Each structure stands twice: as C-alpha cells, then as structure tokens.
Amino acid sequence: MNVPDDLLYTESHEWIKREGDNIRVGITDHAQAELTDVVFVEVPKKDRQVNAKEAIAVVESVKAASDIYAPVKGTVVDANQELSSNPALVNTDPFGKGWLFVLKIDNADDLKSLKDAAAYKQQIG
Amino acid sequence: MSEEKKTPLYHEHVKLGAKIIPFGGWLMPVHYTSIVDEHRAVRANVGMFDISHMGQFVVSGSGARAWLNTMLTNNIDKLEVGQGQYTFLLNERGGIIDDLIAYRIGEEKFLLVVNAARVDEDFDWLDRHRAKEDVDLANRSADFGGVAIQGPNVAKMFDAELPPRNHIVDLTIDGMPVSIARTGYTGEDGVEVFFRAQDAAKFWNLILQRGAKACGLGARDTLRLEMCYPLNGSDLSPERNPIEAGLGFFVDLTKENFTGRDVLSNAKQNGTKQKLIAFRMDGKGPPPRPHYGVFVNDARVGEVTSGTLSPSLNYGIGMAYIDAPHAKIGTKIDIEIRGQKFPAVIEKKPLYKKKT
Numbered sequence: 001m002n003v004p005d006d007l008l009y010t011e012s013h014e015w016i017k018r019e020g021d022n023i024r025v026g027i028t029d030h031a032q033a034e035l036t037d038v039v040f041v042e043v044p045k046k047d048r049q050v051n052a053k054e055a056i057a058v059v060e061s062v063k064a065a066s067d068i069y070a071p072v073k074g075t076v077v078d079a080n081q082e083l084s085s086n087p088a089l090v091n092t093d094p095f096g097k098g099w100l101f102v103l104k105i106d107n108a109d110d111l112k113s114l115k116d117a118a119a120y121k122q123q124i125g
Numbered sequence: 126m127s128e129e130k131k132t133p134l135y136h137e138h139v140k141l142g143a144k145i146i147p148f149g150g151w152l153m154p155v156h157y158t159s160i161v162d163e164h165r166a167v168r169a170n171v172g173m174f175d176i177s178h179m180g181q182f183v184v185s186g187s188g189a190r191a192w193l194n195t196m197l198t199n200n201i202d203k204l205e206v207g208q209g210q211y212t213f214l215l216n217e218r219g220g221i222i223d224d225l226i227a228y229r230i231g232e233e234k235f236l237l238v239v240n241a242a243r244v245d246e247d248f249d250w251l252d253r254h255r256a257k258e259d260v261d262l263a264n265r266s267a268d269f270g271g272v273a274i275q276g277p278n279v280a281k282m283f284d285a286e287l288p289p290r291n292h293i294v295d296l297t298i299d300g301m302p303v304s305i306a307r308t309g310y311t312g313e314d315g316v317e318v319f320f321r322a323q324d325a326a327k328f329w330n331l332i333l334q335r336g337a338k339a340c341g342l343g344a345r346d347t348l349r350l351e352m353c354y355p356l357n358g359s360d361l362s363p364e365r366n367p368i369e370a371g372l373g374f375f376v377d378l379t380k381e382n383f384t385g386r387d388v389l390s391n392a393k394q395n396g397t398k399q400k401l402i403a404f405r406m407d408g409k410g411p412p413p414r415p416h417y418g419v420f421v422n423d424a425r426v427g428e429v430t431s432g433t434l435s436p437s438l439n440y441g442i443g444m445a446y447i448d449a450p451h452a453k454i455g456t457k458i459d460i461e462i463r464g465q466k467f468p469a470v471i472e473k474k475p476l477y478k479k480k481t
C-alpha cells in the first residue's frame with residue numbers, strides 16, 4: 001500500500017498535504033482499496049467553516065456511504081468538482097487527481113495532532 | 126475474539142485476498158477484486174459465490190409432505206421428485222420468518238435451503254410445529270458446503286448435463302458426490318451446488334480452474350437487487366407479509382390450511398397499507414441506501430429497504446415500502462439523502478432486463 005512520506009494522516013484515513021497556509025485533503029490508498037469502486041463523491045461548499053473531525057464530505061462505494069472528516073479547524077477554499085463526473089479518480093489516483101478539498105487552516109499548530117507516514121503505516125498494518 | 130463461524134471455503138477466500146466481513150453470524154467474503162468487476166463477470170461470463178453459510182434441513186417421514194404444506198406458502202404438491210420451488214415460512218400474523226427453496230428429493234423427502242441468519246430460528250419454529258410421530262426434521266447445515274455458480278456460460282463449467290430450471294440432481298464430479306440445483310439469485314442462468322464439507326476446497330478450485338471468477342457478497346447483493354429479488358432482513362421481515370412484498374405468486378391460497386393463510390387471504394382481497402416497489406434514481410445523485418425516506422409531494426410515504434448503484438445500469442436503484450395509493454409504476458417520488466431530496470421514479474420489476 002502506498003503511504004507517501006511527505007504527507008500527514010488521520011486515524012480515519014484522510015491524507016493531508018501542507019500548501020502554505022492551506023492543506024489539501026484526500027483519502028488514502030488504503031482507504032480507497034477498502035472501499036473499492038467509488039461511485040459518488042460529495043464535496044463541501046467553498047467558504048464553509050469547519051471544525052476538526054466534522055464530517056464534511058461523503059465518499060460512496062457500491063456498498064456504502066463513508067463520511068470524510070475535516071482533519072483540523074479551518075475554512076473550505078476549494079473542492080474537487082471533477083469528482084462529480086469522475087468519482088473513480090479517488091480509486092485511480094487517491095493522492096493526486098482524487099483529492100477532495102482544500103482548507104485554509106486556523107492554526108498551524110493543530111497539524112501537530114496528525115500522524116506522520118510511519119505512524120499511519122503502523123495503524124494500517 | 127469474534128464468534129463468527131468460518132465456512133469450509135474460508136481459507137480459499139483468504140488465499141485469494143478477499144475482504145472478509147461478518148454476515149449472518151459468518152465470516153464471508155464481500156469482494157475479492159471489486160464488486161463491479163465481480164458483478165460484470167456474472168452478467169457476461171460466469172462467477173462463483175460461497176453459499177456454505179446457508180442452511181440445509183431434510184424433512185422426511187410418512188407425514189412429511191402433508192405437514193410441510195401447512196408450514197409453507199407455496200404448494201409442494203405441485204413438485205415432482207427432483208423439483209424445487211421458492212416459498213415462505215410465515216408466523217401466525219402472516220409475517221415472513223424466512224424465504225427459502227424447498228426441493229422434493231423423494232416421495233416423502235424434502236430439502237429446505239434457508240438463509241444463514243435464520244437457521245436456528247427456522248429450525249426451532251419447524252421443530253415446535255412438527256407432527257413428531259410421522260415427520261423427521263434434521264438440520265444438516267454443518268455437513269454441507271455450497272457454491273452458487275452463475276452466469277451465461279455456467280454450462281461450460283460442467284461435463285455433465287445440468288438439470289432443467291428449478292430441478293436438482295445428484296452427480297459425481299471428480300469423485301465428489303454433489304447435488305446440483307438449477308437456480309440462483311442473480312437473474313442469470315446458474316446452479317447452486319452442495320457438497321460434503323471436506324470436498325469444498327477441491328470443488329471450489331476445480332470450478333475456478335474452469336474459468337469462473339470468485340465473487341463476494343457485494344456482487345451477490347447488487348445482482349439480486351437489479352432483479353428485485355428480496356433480501357430477508359432488509360426487504361422481508363416478520364412484520365411484512367408476502368402480499369405486500371409483491372410476492373403473492375409464491376403463495377397458494379387454494380391450499381386450505383397453512384400458517385398465516387387468513388392474513389394473506391385478507392391482504393390479497395382488501396389490499397395492504399404499503400407495498401414493496403422498485404425505483405430508479407432520475408438524474409445524477411448519490412445512490413439510495415436502506416432507511417432513506419421516500420416522499421411524494423413533500424409528504425413522507427415510506428422508506429427504502431435496499432439500494433445501490435447498479436453496476437449494469439449505472440444509476441441508483443432500490444426497493445422501498447411505500448403507502449399503497451402511491452405504489453404505481455411511473456409515479457415520481459423523492460428520496461431523502463442527507464437532508465436533501467433527489468428525484469426517482471417507480472419502475473416495473475425487475476429493474477434489469479437481460480438483452481436477448
């Protein structure tokens with residue numbers, strides 16, 4: 001399973017990429033492999049204020065709907081609209097074109113609570 | 126540790142890298158590669174499912190036929206030896222305890238194939254109502270493994286000729302005694318094969334070598350839902366009767382006496398409050414799921430019992446119990462998903478029709 005070293009992770013299988021004051025968020029390769037066949041993605045609206053661990057997106061496989069959580073407190077500044085016509089990008093390119101949303105974070109210190117690649121690898125065994 | 130049971134094919138699933146989930150008290154494969162791949166293999170070629178978790182009862186004795194006909198809704202007098210039928214086991218209120226297939230395997234000998242999660246309940250119910258002096262009832266579930274082999278190319282998996290639809294035969298394949306029934310839960314041509322538990326891995330691998338794709342419960346669910354075959358526990362329950370589920374075809378009201386008969390007769394004559402309908406989503410949106418609300422003109426009229434994205438049709442499909450006055454083909458309904466309403470339309474069953 002691919003777990004890039006330069007990303008941060010949550011226990012709920014989101015990945016986080018730091019981009020200045022913003023973070024880009026998606027679901028991990030492990031998560032997409034567990035879900036298989038993503039058929040629908042609902043992303044949050046721009047300018048929405050979100051709290052850490054708030055469910056703000058939904059990824060649906062054939063079998064079930066899974067909530068995706070904001071990793072930290074912030075404001076939605078971008079969301080991947082391409083997923084409405086091509087939800088399978090979450091499967092084929094989870095760390096790239098399958099990204100879900102970008103948050104402007106309130107406090108960079110909040111990122112300290114997230115897992116690094118080694119800790120996430122350990123979690124998924 | 127988990128208390129779920131493992132089928133005799135459990136280690137084969139693990140070897141193939143299946144994702145395993147608990148289902149009806151068993152550890153079962155939900156998929157090996159992907160639900161969509163497995164679904165398509167069954168529609169286009171042939172797929173194989175482990176159904177070892179399903180229960181098998183043998184009913185025999187001089188009173189077996191007459192007694193069983195008072196326990197089940199369909200008419201087993203219509204079965205010749207070697208033939209089976211879909212039928213229901215009901216409680217006194219006409220509610221569905223289980224849906225099952227009853228095969229007549231001798232003049233006064235029957236094989237019942239029941240749902241995994243209902244084995245104990247069915248057995249207790251039947252045993253409690255049994256005429257003990259002239260009916261024997263044996264739970265043989267632990268003795269057998271089973272697979273469903275389904276798809277247009279199923280006949281290519283066997284050297285021997287397959288029995289006609291809904292019939293069951295005993296054969297020997299590679300030295301293994303098996304019972305093969307021409308039936309299934311996918312809408313494709315197919316068989317369900319039962320074998321001794323110790324032969325399970327050998328039989329499974331033989332059919333894989335012949336080109337079948339291993340398929341999990343995920344594809345089993347999407348395939349059956351495209352055909353609007355009900356799933357007990359979702360679309361059927363002890364609070365629902367076969368008439369409101371639209372399955373009156375499998376109820377023989379000309380039989381004078383069977384459990385639940387009066388309720389069903391009344392339901393058929395006077396109608397039911399709700400009906401199980403099939404629907405498809407109209408336009409883009411999330412797939413429907415169980416328990417989503419169904420609305421007509423902003424009034425809640427029912428609830429989804431099964432829903433998915435149909436891999437064959439590529440849109441959301443489902444079944445729902447809704448108030449009978451609205452249960453007409455072509456009626457526009459709304460499905461409430463996460464607080465938002467999405468349009469859908471009531472469709473004729475089955476939702477998927479095979480191209481011929």
